[in-house]
Amino acid sequence: MQSILENPYLIAVLVALVPLVWILPYALFAIWLERKVSAHMQDRLGPMRTGGWHGWAQTIADMIKLLLKEDIIPSKSEKWLFILAPYIVFAGSYAAYAAIPFTSVYIGSNISVGVFYVVAVSSLVVVGILIGGWASNNKWSLLGAMRSAAQIVSYEIPSTLAILTVVMVVGTLNLQEIVKSQEGWFWNWFVFQKFPFLFISFLIYFIASLAEVNRTPFDIPEAESELVAGYHTEYSGMRFAMFFLAEYANMFAVSAVAVSLFFGGWESPFGTALSGPAWGVFWFLSKGLFFIFVQMWLRWTLPRLRVDQLMYTSWKVLMPFAFANIVFIGLWMMFSH
Amino acid sequence: MAEFRTEEMVLNMGPQHPSTHGVLRLEVVLDGEIVVNVVPHIGYLHRCFEKHAEAMTNYQQVIPYVDRMDYVTSMNNDLAYALAVEKLLGIQVPERVSYIRVIMAELNRIASHLIAIGTYGLDIGAFTPFLFCFRDRELILDLFEMTCGARLLYNYIWVGGLSHDLPHGFVEKARAFIKTFRPNIKELNDLLSYNKIFIDRTANVGVLPADVAINYGVTGPMLRASGVRWDLRKNDPYSLYERFDFEIPVGTNDIGVVGDSWNRYMVRVREMEQSLNIIEQALDNLPSGDVKSAIPKRIRPPVGEAYVRSESPKGELGFYVISDGSGSPFRVKARSPSFCNLSALPEISRGAMVADLVAILGSIDIVLGEVDR
């Protein structure tokens, strides 16, 4: 028994499954939350009956329905790529969880290139989307997939530049170290440091991350009213659910990175009060969920940008601001020594 | 340097598509993302209204068919047809009938514009204004249900009068509606009309010059957004519209250019406010009388014809009625505004992008029931 538990491979697999324990119930909860948030913003109620109190079991019911659906694969599509695409998208977003610290004693993999790894591996999502759009053998899906690829690749640049400012201030890429250097009360959080430059960094990162996860106002790849459903037009049943799961996992991943970099990660906002390994999980998850709520809020308020306006925003607005930010923070750090 | 030759792709939008406002097929020839040509294919909702009208034995029986042409503004369709037959017969309706017709037509104008605005926001990607507009439209539909029992297709305005008089409590409920609706228009403006992203998507998109518009027979808010101050309620009044005091909103240059999609949208928002003024004035001065006194027992118009047009929310709706002296119509031709407005689509969307095409189509505000009849 002892030797099985000390088996390093088994331990590695168990550690890798821990984020899954969070992601699956979180996805069920987030879909329900989205429906309730959108309903209340639109002056209606949303799910109210399934399961009794405010329809909390609605997502579970939807999952069961999707599991029972007929599995349709278009006959002219590339069958294996068509099947593989949703899993690649999910793998891309799931792999990012490896380097994000949930609490002081748990981080999937405490590598020294933490944030660099997170940014790099979440680009796998583009590959999955492109494969899904092309393998569907449908002009609309292809258009959606190409738009999505262009969008994600363009917005990675301002997002990485914003992350770079925090790395400059801390001096390390390891997310656990970055979170630990924000300990203390909430004014130690990086979003309030070197004001206003790190705050601008946070804004740039947040806007760019909305584009990374294909949420409105950047949801052109799924633009329902234009392209029917973009790159996941031909998907139905569980495969469609997989795309959805990947999208929500991705949303939480970028939200978690924002929280770790700028809002103190798992640190308590009250210094040593209410802190500890278990409290760390609580603070981390609540801050992450708050940003999920903000992402949903924006989705139901704003209209959608057109493709060229989206590119314009990334290359001509966010990038110059991000560059200027790096220069100013560099100067600040130089003169404060 | 060798010239780049890119291939043109033919893309089919519809007939089933979330943004084509009904069963419309747009054959789009694309060069990358730029539209080279758009060919609309209509007729998916053709129900041979004109042939049915000839088969009716009574002019009043055509009214339910007319309802179903532009199904979101049934009152205005009924009104135009009833006016045409009344002109042929040469009868005058009591003043109360005219005032009530004005109230119903203006309420229906607000309902139709709410649908246009809500679905336009939906096309652009803003999901919430759609539900706000439908919430307000429910109040209007409650008023209609109170009066004639139907929510969408009323069969209310008959040749020579109305089918029911206003019920008790209608005037109070209408006034309450006006009171709740005025601040909602301001809320809509804050949420959607002046939103930077919305303006980026719709301003300077699909510009329609005024002379091209008149040549294509474009009428209604689409024409007014191109700067032409032309409204049949003021320029060629019918049903006692000359007694009411209201303004005609016209496209302006303050956001975008005259004739672009943002102006087409904004003219509709402003028209809703003006309609509220008209309804208030009509409610204040409502005369008494019998709404059924002028309805003829048997409608036998003299041999002849009449063309009468009215300002429906989409534009100029005209009915050309030919009578051969018998009780059933010889020929009824409906000139629908959406038919003419849609014919201008290829002209204004050349050179736009696919996303712009959706924005332009939404701003033209067509209803396929009217285009195809």
Next chain:
Amino acid sequence: MESSEIYEILKNEFGETILEFKRDGVVEPYIVVAPDHIRDIAYFLRDDERLQFTSLMCLSSVDYNDGTLGVVYHLHSMTLGHKIVLKVRVPKEAPHVQSVEAVWKAANWHEREAYDLMGIAFDGHPDLRRILLPYDWEGHPLRKDYKVPEFYNGMKVPY
């Protein structure tokens, strides 16, 4: 401007091709013109300073049930405010009317509809094909002697 004055101007300009002026038409007076000169008359009506008929309100096709088909044009001037009704009549066996699409672009779709439902051929129309009915439909439904076909593409039509 009254219809009689418009008739006088047209008569002076076009003479023979203006066939008739029904002064006491119920409800409005109308002018009957020759079908193979309607385009020149239309250009004149649109461009002449005194007339300025810039907008075509409605273009309808009629089956008069006596072996002739007709096209009725309702014209209107936005600047001067007057209206006029023009009519042409053609025999049912050879219904050819000059197209006025070049004068008012609004006529483009209206003439296609008249061709589709009534079978009147408009000479000079750039794109005369069916608009409301399927492209392979046979027959012109709005004619008074129209019989509904039994089968369409293998499907039984009357149910």
